[in-house]
Amino acid sequence: MSRLTENALKSRLLQLKCHFTWSLLQKDVDIDALEDRLQDQLKFSDTGKYRVYNLLAYAMHLKGDFAKAIENLEQAEKNIKANNPDGKDRKYLVTFGDYAWVYYKSKQYEDSKNYIDKVDQINKGLKLLSHESQDTAEVYGEQGWSLLTFRGTYCEKAVECFEKALELDPDDPEWNCDYATAIYRLEGSCSTKCSASEGKSLHLLERAVRLNPNDAVVKTLLALKLQDLRRDDEGHKYIKEALEQAPTLPYLLRYVAKFYRRAGLLDEALDVLKAALDLTPTSSFLHHQIGVCYKQKVTNSKKTSGKANMQNRRMNTGEIDEIITKAIFHFENALEYKTTFVLAYLDLAYMYREANKYQRAEDTYENVLTLPSLTDEEKQQIHLYYGRFKQYNRKSESEAIKHYKKGFQITKPNRYREDCEAALKGIAEFKFQRDRRDAVGFGLLGFVYKNDGKTPEAIECYEEALKYDPNNEEYLSDLCNLKLMIRNNNGL
Structure with a gap:
């Protein structure tokens, strides 16, 4: 040719x-x-x-x-x-x-x-x-489903496709179920998270169940949404119906387990997840969710041990160590089957911290930072958690600040960026409690204000920082750049 x-x-x-x-x-x-x-x-x-x-x-x-x-x-x-x-x-x-x-x-x-x-x-x-x-509904619907299945971050594009499909065929049960699923996921994502009562997924999920009562999976999503709204009894009804319809569908069982876990029924959640894992033993998602349940058990056990007498506390310590070992096992398996599973890396690092295996935790944070194609949100989350590890476990304030800054510099608005900002301000406040003339404290506030677009406040903080650390090149550079930016904006 x-x-x-x-x-x-x-x-x-x-x-x-x-x-x-x-x-x-x-x-x-x-x-x-x-x-x-x-x-x-x-x-x-x-x-x-x-x-x-x-x-x-x-x-x-x-x-x-x-x-x-x-x-x-x-x-x-x-x-x-x-x-x-x-x-x-x-x-x-x-x-x-x-x-x-x-x-x-x-x-x-x-x-x-x-x-x-x-x-x-x-x-x-x-x-x-x-x-x-x-422009057929089938093509738009399949495009939306493919985007949703391929990668979670394609969710917004998937929603647009389902909306086009439903414009052409408003009552199609399949596209209504997929559209409701996409909206439910989008509302739950960190970057678009809204209160449960503000979202529109409840109405869409209810409509999807009416149009397709044989879809057991969408019933579990409706149950989870009702749980968000503290209507657990109604949610339990749909969970029961879904399990009766498809008791051996792994995709459904993972949502059932999530419902139980959020209700505090950790043993019930583990039973469901292990049954699903028997059906799909190489599922990284299921290994991760089992690990999450054990992680929650560790948290709960620590709360209990804090109130226990000394003898029971020693017994609880042994139980906690065993649960930590199980959590680590499943998080490691999750990463064996999916090497790009960011949440599994972060949860594994957390459990290494709980096991006092700090070097392994350090290596895990470093490994996850090298993954290709990390989203901005994932980078923010990693730097936030790594910063906390450096601050509270490694006792390295300077390294913690470095990671909090990296997370905060990524401008995508979400709770991870907010937490990085709060961490930087918290360190500054702690320094001011010890010394109101602390240059590092003023420098941190200047950095926060600069990256929030609050130029006058940033200039004021950097000028204060330079009073107490006059030769600091970072403060001098940032202050000069901010003043130059104001001059250029004023046309001078």
Whole structure:
């Protein structure tokens, strides 16, 4: 094929709506962990299998295994045919688009062109039907589901896709369930967190359950939302219904366990998680959640031991050590199966701290900071926790300040940035209690004000800091830059 013809083919490929044009970036995902999750969905769920096969084909392409990619697309095609009684061709749009891309990537250009032609033929048929749209709900819905499944940080894009799908097909049970799920996750994320009563996911989850009463998973999400609103009794009802419908679905059991854990029923949560782990023993998520339950047990045991007499306290210490060991075991397993699991790193470091294994904790914090494609929120969280470790366990105030500053300098607003700010102000206040002329204290406040855009306050603090540490290059540099910025803004 000539370069001109290949470029023309590539131009047509870029117009397709499929996984290859949805910005699903390899750097944002652990491919092996994604493959395991998708295989589990194929094994334990009977709904939407064609979507799973399509995304699995894209994952295989990312691993460079084009033969397996084609095999999965063939399975997707078979699944669509077997579950498409109305025979509508639009169901095939994403699958055929993925075929075209995989064949192009494997240099089988004629096959790639044939599948592009198939997509064009379907689109022409849709245009001829006045009540149809070339922008189909199926394509938007599958795009939203793929974004949501590929990486949690794609949640906002997924919401937009589901909204477009529902504009075209408002009462589709599947897209309503997925839309409610995406909104529920988005409301719970740190960057967009709102009070339970302010969110709109309750209404959406209730509607999703009405439209699709057979979806047990969405019932567990509704239960969790009701729990957020302190309507636990109603939540328990949906948990019971969900367990009766799908007692061996691992994806559902993890939400059931979360409900129990948040209700303080840690043993019940552990029983559910271990049952799910028996079904999917390589699940990093389940290992992590089991570790979280043991971590909570440590916290609870410490509270109890503080009130106990000396004999019981010694007994409790032994119990706590055993629980810490179990937590560490499961957090380490979570990272064995998913090496990019940021929360598992942080929880493991915390448990190493509890076990007085400070060097291992230090190494864990350093390792998680080297992960590629960390989000700003993840970086803030890591620096906050690392700073606390340096401050309270290593007794290194200067190192703690360094990490709090790094977390605070990332301007993404959330509670981690707020906590970094509070930590810096707290250190400054502690220094002022000992010496009202402490230069470091004024320097820290200057840094906070500077990064909050409060230039006059920052200048005042740096000037005070330089009174007591006149040769400090950092304070001099920041003060000069702030004054220069004011001068430039005033046009001087």
